[in-house]
Amino acid sequence: MRDVAIVAAGMTPFGELWHASLRDLCVEAAMEALKNAKTDQVDALFVGNMSGGQFVGQEHLGPLFADQLGMSGVAAMRVESACASGGTALRAAFAEIASGLSETALVVGVEKMTDATDVTEILATAADQENEVYHGITFPGLYALIARAHMQAYGTTEEDLSWVSVKNHKQGALNPKAQFRREVTVEEVMSSSMVSDPLRLLHCSPVSDGAAAVLLCPLKEAKKYTDRPVKILASGLATDSMALADRRELASLDAVERSARKAYKMAGMGPQNMQVAEVHDCFAIAEICCVEALGLVEKGKAGSAARTGYTALGGCIPVNTSGGLKSKGHPVGATGVAQAIEIFEQLREEAGERQVEGARIGLTQNMGGSGASSVVHIFQKV
Amino acid sequence: MPSPRYWREVPSRYRLEAARCLGCGKVAFPARRVCPHCRGERWENTALSQQGKIITATVVRVAPAEFTMEAPYAVAVVETPEGARLMAQVADCDPATVQPGMEVSLEFRLLRQEGHGGILCYGHKAVPAG
Amino acid sequence: MAGIVGYGAFVPRKRIKTEEIARQWGKNPEEIRKGLLLQEKSVPGLDEDTITISVAAGRSALKRAGIDPARVGALYIGSESHPYAVKPSGTIVAEALGIGPEVHVADFEFACKAGTEAMFVALGLVESGRVEYAMGIGADTSQGAPNDALEYSASAGGAAFLFGNKDLLVDVLETYSVTTDTPDFWRREGEFYPRHGGRFTGEPAYFKHVLMATRGLLKKANLKTADFRFAVFHMPNGKFPLAAGKELGFTQKQMETGWLVSTMGNTYSGSSPTGLAAILDVAEPNDRILLTSFGSGAGSDSFALRATDLLPQRRGRAPTVRSMLDGPRRYLTYGEYASFREKIILKD
Numbered sequence: 034m035r036d037v038a039i040v041a042a043g044m045t046p047f048g049e050l051w052h053a054s055l056r057d058l059c060v061e062a063a064m065e066a067l068k069n070a071k072t073d074q075v076d077a078l079f080v081g082n083m084s085g086g087q088f089v090g091q092e093h094l095g096p097l098f099a100d101q102l103g104m105s106g107v108a109a110m111r112v113e114s115a116c117a118s119g120g121t122a123l124r125a126a127f128a129e130i131a132s133g134l135s136e137t138a139l140v141v142g143v144e145k146m147t148d149a150t151d152v153t154e155i156l157a158t159a160a161d162q163e164n165e166v167y168h169g170i171t172f173p174g175l176y177a178l179i180a181r182a183h184m185q186a187y188g189t190t191e192e193d194l195s196w197v198s199v200k201n202h203k204q205g206a207l208n209p210k211a212q213f214r215r216e217v218t219v220e221e222v223m224s225s226s227m228v229s230d231p232l233r234l235l236h237c238s239p240v241s242d243g244a245a246a247v248l249l250c251p252l253k254e255a256k257k258y259t260d261r262p263v264k265i266l267a268s269g270l271a272t273d274s275m276a277l278a279d280r281r282e283l284a285s286l287d288a289v290e291r292s293a294r295k296a297y298k299m300a301g302m303g304p305q306n307m308q309v310a311e312v313h314d315c316f317a318i319a320e321i322c323c324v325e326a327l328g329l330v331e332k333g334k335a336g337s338a339a340r341t342g343y344t345a346l347g348g349c350i351p352v353n354t355s356g357g358l359k360s361k362g363h364p365v366g367a368t369g370v371a372q373a374i375e376i377f378e379q380l381r382e383e384a385g386e387r388q389v390e391g392a393r394i395g396l397t398q399n400m401g402g403s404g405a406s407s408v409v410h411i412f413q414k415v
Numbered sequence: 416m417p418s419p420r421y422w423r424e425v426p427s428r429y430r431l432e433a434a435r436c437l438g439c440g441k442v443a444f445p446a447r448r449v450c451p452h453c454r455g456e457r458w459e460n461t462a463l464s465q466q467g468k469i470i471t472a473t474v475v476r477v478a479p480a481e482f483t484m485e486a487p488y489a490v491a492v493v494e495t496p497e498g499a500r501l502m503a504q505v506a507d508c509d510p511a512t513v514q515p516g517m518e519v520s521l522e523f524r525l526l527r528q529e530g531h532g533g534i535l536c537y538g539h540k541a542v543p544a545g
Numbered sequence: 546m547a548g549i550v551g552y553g554a555f556v557p558r559k560r561i562k563t564e565e566i567a568r569q570w571g572k573n574p575e576e577i578r579k580g581l582l583l584q585e586k587s588v589p590g591l592d593e594d595t596i597t598i599s600v601a602a603g604r605s606a607l608k609r610a611g612i613d614p615a616r617v618g619a620l621y622i623g624s625e626s627h628p629y630a631v632k633p634s635g636t637i638v639a640e641a642l643g644i645g646p647e648v649h650v651a652d653f654e655f656a657c658k659a660g661t662e663a664m665f666v667a668l669g670l671v672e673s674g675r676v677e678y679a680m681g682i683g684a685d686t687s688q689g690a691p692n693d694a695l696e697y698s699a700s701a702g703g704a705a706f707l708f709g710n711k712d713l714l715v716d717v718l719e720t721y722s723v724t725t726d727t728p729d730f731w732r733r734e735g736e737f738y739p740r741h742g743g744r745f746t747g748e749p750a751y752f753k754h755v756l757m758a759t760r761g762l763l764k765k766a767n768l769k770t771a772d773f774r775f776a777v778f779h780m781p782n783g784k785f786p787l788a789a790g791k792e793l794g795f796t797q798k799q800m801e802t803g804w805l806v807s808t809m810g811n812t813y814s815g816s817s818p819t820g821l822a823a824i825l826d827v828a829e830p831n832d833r834i835l836l837t838s839f840g841s842g843a844g845s846d847s848f849a850l851r852a853t854d855l856l857p858q859r860r861g862r863a864p865t866v867r868s869m870l871d872g873p874r875r876y877l878t879y880g881e882y883a884s885f886r887e888k889i890i891l892k893d
Contacts, residue, residue: 151479151480153477153479154479154480157479163424163445164445164501164502165502166479167526167527167536167538168490168502168503168504168526168538169475169478169479169481169482169485169488169490169504169526170475170490170502171475171477171478171479173475173477174473174475174490177473178471178472178473178490178491178492179471180473181471181472181473181515182470182471185471185515226476227474227476228476228477229473229474229475229476229477230473230474230476230511231473232473274451276502277492277502278492278500278501278502279451279500283470283471283492425640429637429640429641430640430641430643465604484591484884484891485591485592504592506590506592507558507559507590507873507875508873509875522597522601523597523600523601523604523641524592524593524597525591525592525593525594525596525597525628526592535594535596535628535629537596537597537637537641540592542558543873
């Protein structure tokens, strides 16, 4: 296998982008990445997208976007793994370059959500339709069930959940691309409307439009495109039972743990080596469970990690310096790629006010459904 | 739900039909081809008891369109005496009182309808026991 | 001899009080409570209909009988609120109960007497030897138009009776039926609410048929009112059954156990069958029980029954009607009731 690097990135702002269509978003992020790499050619295009078919009635995104980018003829495909579609597309492109199948690969994660009328129901298609959704459960509901189990097992509180939102909004306020560039207080979070007990509105990531793109090539070719490439050290992808009822334990996310174990093994590293991490905080409880499953915080202890500043910018292991899904926004298919861009910028020391000083190793973790799939990538400054 | 899809699921929806793996003894609900625990492929048919215990629960306040008239409602993961777990709405009680450990009976209910003219879809609900 | 080998009932757990409906329409609740003897009524949830009520009652009947459901050769459901206009409720109820596919199924409609009609036919098939076991169910989730007198009574519930030839809980001593063409109450195809003839529903309809059927039964069975420990009549409101019973010579004591209407409301096809289930919950061996239904249109079925030694041993296998009427329940506001009963126009 060849070493692989990210050499360029491009990203739209995340938010309610009323003027932009699905294809507009893709083209904006992809063209920015290509321009930054000063190239207009790639061998392969990987699209991370959860549900163009349901959100805007458009499938077959590989050729559509290749065409829109003026690249008709190029190898192009869409990768889907619900909210982990972006991270999984990145992994597919990583494998494409590492294997020698292509010399350059462009990964675009994109989702246009605000054109849809029933976003809740579309997102719910990532859960088990026959055994969960049939009974009227929603995504906030599924994570609320996990939250209740975590509270019962470890004494995690509503206030612990709220501090995750406070931390991520504070960090997102520093991110020019974030959907919500404002801080929130614990009181605001805890008095926001209840969505699915114990999760309140401000414990939930928003509905967003956005796209994010990265360009990959073999590490030894990277200097053709940039003087500061970032190496992809490892990629781990794993799954768990689809339905929550079939999980080994409700307060743990086994797919996350498995994907991390694979990535750490491949990188020859452990959680103690990570200096900055972007994790999948679609709901506040998800960040708590994920940092535990990633080994960044001891199992059962992550409830207090945001409050004490352990996972905040300036803390032992800064998590979601971008603002996370909560504050930056969560255009589902784009999220995994946007996470990689945050780490790319951190390791290139381009993160401005959000910069983690001296960061050389970073991690991203992108999750699908209620934790049925998870993909972890580890990156290193070259 | 298109009627053929609904119709295929009738045994598990109406009668809680499940399968016990002859390899490891675990019960899968609904029945499936390969055991998620031991990968066994030999099964015996069984039906879940119409009762169970709540493992975890929430109250859905922002509901999908089909269920907006019923919100807020409790949804729980319920474990039956056979060790199978399933998701169910917990009805006929104050949703805020639904807690882990609560004993429930599993009753037959109308769950969804395909608009005014479409088929009616039935299934199970949990109701506090006693 | 054929008889009842299992029975079960179901009453939804939601209620609305007479005061709450009266308040909505500016009526005096005291007049309704005194005039119709109605305190409150059951209300079905959005997840309940004639089919779910039938399944709940049918499961209890099978538990009390303790037989393999596959041996049930006929299933009849009487209701005026079958959820489908075309597709029998019985198809779904049979599947849910584990009955069939070797089973004869039909839905019946005869206003409020469709339940006893189903029982009558089920009994006949068992008696004839054509099937080993047959189930007859009466269940309804009937609607009364807003601000109509019926709104205080139209409620939801039902009861299931399984008939067989051995291990009887109840002997059927005699039956009797009457039918005439009497347009006292009706609902045309496609209409949401029924219409009725006001006071015409009384003397020429309810009383004429209930009295005719009951007297016919007593004569045919050669029994007197005093031979019965319990009697139950169709309960469109609180007053009618008590007045009919009194005219026939029954005492308050004979009628009080089955007279559920003041807190259950009128469960239409489920009305007198649920009253019978409540009687079977307490009857002692050899107690005689009289049941007379009434269905608008109009007709009555009358049954003379006798409890066996087995009844007290089996009834503990399923919940009693009293436990459902007096058990956990939630009182609705008129607004909640209107939304549960789909009286509010919604976006589709």
